[in-house]
Amino acid sequence: MNFLRRHAVYGLLVPFFVSFACFWVAPLMEGIRMSFYSNELFGEVSYVGFEHYRALFNDARYLKAIRNTAVYTLASLACILPLALLLAHGLRSTFARLRPMLQCLLLLPGLTPPAVLALLFLLVFHGRQGLLNQWLVIPFGWQYINWLKDPDFILVALVFQCVWRWVGFITFFLLSGMEAIPKMYYEAFELESNRSWHRFRWVTLPFLRHVILFCLVYLIVDAFALFSGAYVLLGGSGGTADAGLLLVSYTYQTAFTFGSFGTAAAMSILVAPSLLLLLWACMWGYRRRSLRSSMKFQTT
């Protein structure tokens, strides 16, 4: 009885970690196992060792998919975060009565299934009559752009979709974070400077560090896992000249179009270390940042 009492904590953890083991660790192991075996769909599979991994590094399409995913992730981060910060800042100074309504308008794309977003993109933004061409391209006197066929613009279209989808949610998180900042810090800062930029830079931003880090991690992971948008827009392939080939869609294509399960499993497994590295870099930057700002705070 005493033993049970002392170890009751583990009882709380068991349900979660059972599901974790069943549906995360086990598939991961399965994936690692699959990546060491040959590609036969039917019949005997044989052990091939690291053959799939070696082949992947010589696969030009795989390298292209990595490059595209990296560009896509960075570009969408670079668009979403500043825009969301600006929007959250703007939302804070709107009329309080209007605020929930504006927020909901911005959030609508985030609440919608991405497949629907992709459809709307096709029908509303894309094409000669589409809004992107009518609003952004034709007024400047340029040739109209075929967003999903022109290899230079496929990624732009995907990034646009990502920004459209997430900017509302990130704004919402940032705004909740901003509203949680105690007023007294602003009052204290008024002694230092009255410029709104300074206030934003030296009070708001440092307080939002955690929230921004969370958004950053969330967006990176989501960008890596992007599938349905690209799937509906490009029909499961990489688009013209593979310009829109992303990691998950290439994995999907390899597995279910070409039937190479082993290679596809190797691809899924290889994403893990790169993501870990990226996130580690984020955390590292965050640590250093917070260290530096606290040092500055001490010197001033």
Next chain:
Amino acid sequence: MTRHTRQWIAQTWSSLWVGCLGLMVAYPFAWMAVSSFKDNQQIFLPLKFWPEAWNFNFFHQLMGSEWIPFWKVLLNSLIIAMGQSIGAVLLTSLAGFAFAKHVFRGQGILFVACLCLIVFPRQMMALPLFQWVHTIGLYDSVWGVMLPGMASGLGVLYFTQVFKLIPDAYLEAARIEGAGEWRTYRLVLPMLGSSLLSYGLIHFILAWNEHLVPMLILNAPEHQTLPLALSSLYGSSLRFPFAVLMAGSLLAMIPTTLFFLVSYRRFKNSLSDVMMS
């Protein structure tokens, strides 16, 4: 110029620009709602907003399951999203309680495992997951999508923060009365109403919008979820009326939007509370 008018001008200005941007973001959805009454010819001219005639035929077609087994698919979606979010709230709040209020061996490692779960979500290893679900015999069943969705690293992180906000005194009091771990957890749970709701909501939205995993695991048309069925309609043939797709998309948005609107205020407050800490 008094301080009051200056403030008023600033407020009007930011309301204006944020409002314009918001309208631009939301315009396609208004267009979608209106387009569910248009025939194909009008749909392909996105600049024209109002339909020539209000044609309710397409809603009838959709709900009469002419193109997709609409009601079955909707029910599936609801079951999967509901089950997933309730399960996830239960599992992760238990784990969060343990992480926030206890010190135990292996805490660090287990927490890092949760972080790994966030960083490497199941969408990324959809193929091995598909194989695994096949192996354990849950292929083409609602459970095959629901159960993997319940293990959520984000939830553990969130609930760890939430439980940290609860003063230890409550727990002490419960323990002095002789309550075990499970009882203590049940006792503090009512204090967390809005946090539980917010996380359930977020998870519901994510589960409702999920595409890749259900697509791989659910096979038969009447086992699929609503977004899947809609995207399988697209491109099936050119004669197919797009208005049905628009109507379906509109209905697919309703549950998430509705839930969000209903719990907007609580959601926001509990987020602010967590961020304070």
